[in-house]
Amino acid sequence: MSNSEGMHSPVEQFEIKPLVELSLGGYDVSFTNSSLFMLLAIGVSAIFLISAMRRADMVPGRMQGMAEMMYEFVAEMVRSNVGSQGRPYFPFIFTLFVFLLFGNMLGLIPYSYTFTSQIIVTFAMAAFVFVGVTVIALFKHGLHFFSFFVPAGAPKVLIPFLIVIEVISYFVRPVSLSVRLFANMLAGHTMLKVFAGLAVMISGAGGLAMAGSLLPFLALIGLTGLEVLVAALQAYVFTILTCMYLNDALHLH
């Protein structure tokens, strides 16, 4: 994994490159490759979903079927994990899922950028979910919300320890939520780059050694398939955990 001649560092792909220099209130808010792919994720998903539903047939075609399937998938997730009280939050959860799914999937296209591999992006989203869910819980249950940290039916002696554990596990939520997505994307894309780099390096040796580059190349094909799975799975995991946190906030447990 050395940075030898012609060989790029596997983490170079995560570099933020400004495309349009901008600044706001002294902060650098340049439109970057990361921003471009956020725009693409929103743009492509919105264009796909709107154009698929333009004819709005009673019997859906292929495109409309896919759009409806995505809607039903998220709606079912909210219904089964949050219940009817989750309805007002459905548009947000749907946007979250679509944004992450398209972001992850578009990021798998060679030469594209994966904004979900940025810890600050995943952490901002996780923190928003965490703060939002906590505010909803406080708004709905008032001080009664704090009973959430006291497990029901626990022996009295253990309660102080359990409260500490519950509080820690509650505040770790945004960290685990964001790191899970970030680390998956970072690791997956790094792995792809390492194997691709290996294939190029071996083929560069020339002669019979070139045949050896077939091995990392085949591994790369398998890994790409795996990454497609991870991209979809991580979008799903982030969304379903958001649903579960929302459910805790609405119903305490």
Add this chain to the structure above:
Amino acid sequence: MTENTRNRLTAIAVALPALILAKVFAASASEPGLPQLDIATWPSQLFWLVVLFGAGYLVMAKIVTPRIGAVLEERRQTVDDDLEKARAASADAAKIRADYESDLEKARIEAAEFAKQAAMEATKKAEAADAKVAQKLSNKVAKAEAKLAEAQASAMANLNDVAAEAAMAAVASLAGIKVSGAQARKTASSIATKLAKRETN
């Protein structure tokens, strides 16, 4: 997906990348480091995340989800209506079938009644005819019996004559006594009367 599988998947999803992550951090220790940790890029990323996710939320909340939801709702409504119609049609069909079956049953009962009546009438007719024939036959029998009795009586009378004659002839040849016909006949008939009396006794 069960809770267990989800937990296991999550564990794998966290453990596997963590391993590689550690390697990457170790490998890039000598280099500038992960671009993700360059806080100079954070304001821009946060700014565009808020702007673009916000815009995306508006598009999804105002255009996409209401439209898909309306289409799904409309389809559900149509399917429900059609199901309702089908259910009504099915109920109608069941009613028609029940009517048809009750009609059929009625007809069957009527037919059975009719057949029973016809059979009764036929029996009655046959009985009447039987009685007539029996009457005729008994008349004939009575007539024949009367004739027979008459014949018997005349035969009996003739028999007395024959007996008298035979007795006359026998007396004449045996005793040489000539008996007048009237006498003989008188004797024979008295004997016959006596015999008949003894027989009746």
